[in-house]
Amino acid sequence: MCPEKDILSAFFDGELDERFVSMIEAHLSECDSCREILAGFEDVRTVLHDAEIPDCAPSKRLAWSFLSDKFSSLYPRPVWKRRLLIPAPAMAAVLLLVLVLGAGLMVSIFNRRDDFGFDTVTRTHFENVQFASFEQIIEYLDARGNGGALIFTLPQDTRLQYLSEPTFIKAADYKRGRD
Amino acid sequence: MARTVVYKMGKNQTKPGNFEYVYDITYPLLYRIAFRITGDENISEDLCQEAFIRYYKRVIPLPDQDQARYWLIRVVKNLAFNHEKRRGRELKANYKYSKEFNSPTRSGETELLRNESARIVQRALKKLPFNLRTAIVLREYGDLSYRDIAKVLGISESNVKVRVFRAREQLKKHLDEEEVDVS
Known part of the structure; x- marks a missing residue:
């Protein structure tokens, strides 16, 4: 009795349990129709693998340049080329702080007692x-x-x-x- | 397939070296799979790119390179499926579905597949239902075992076996109809 075709297909892919491999092989040696089915699988595989696939290298480069742009940590820019983004409120806060501290420093300098430290x-x-x-x-x-x-x-x-x-x-x- | 080299990535998944390594190793494979599923060079590039963006943004790191590969293939497969569904709807809306679907002169395909038999293979693959197409593409072009395919597609191994077989059977029929010399 011939095995199911999907079993033959798995055999063709080398995915069949070892116990059944020898049975299938024995069967194939005496069954023309099963051998023909296998040959059909082989033909399909050959056609699939002969078909040209476009070279992926240009696409790979393009996609990479897109990705490295998107995720700058992949290709860190030199420090002097980096864009510095400071949120406006943070910037204002820093400026204010500098102003207050600076004024405080000036006042303390001018009010300083001459203690000959x-x-x-x-x-x-x-x-x-x-x-x-x-x-x-x-x-x-x-x-x-x-x-x-x-x-x-x-x-x-x-x-x-x-x-x-x-x-x-x-x-x-x-x-x-x-x- | 570089199976022997297994990079333990963990938290370093998105570190420049590791990301680049996975990209280098996996891009050609992903592209091949995407191209065979979609049949279009530009779409394949978009899908691969999107898959790597998702990979980069992934919060939970993948343990090693193999897992990364399976994950990326799964993402590309899902993206291809979504794309096909969307395009199917668009084409149907335009009442051009059947005509366009079998047309060999669609943009992206003609220029790149000058080879006539390559075009016929792509057409035959397109005629397969999506489930069967992904199974046979992963088997023939992804170089994956039934177990790996099962993991990627989230189905059982015996289901993979059946899908691969049915895909082969239907492909043979379509190729015979196209009168490609398959025997």
């Missing part, structure tokens, strides 16, 4: 203060009560008096001016 010490602060001796400078600093960096610029034409060679003193021997 480290960062505000400049030459001009000292130009009005005259010191006759080094002790006066020490006293002045002590009176102010806070530290700071001082830059002493000596006048160009100062003639220094020679006292002695500079010497190193040990910390243990240093008594902060006390005898």
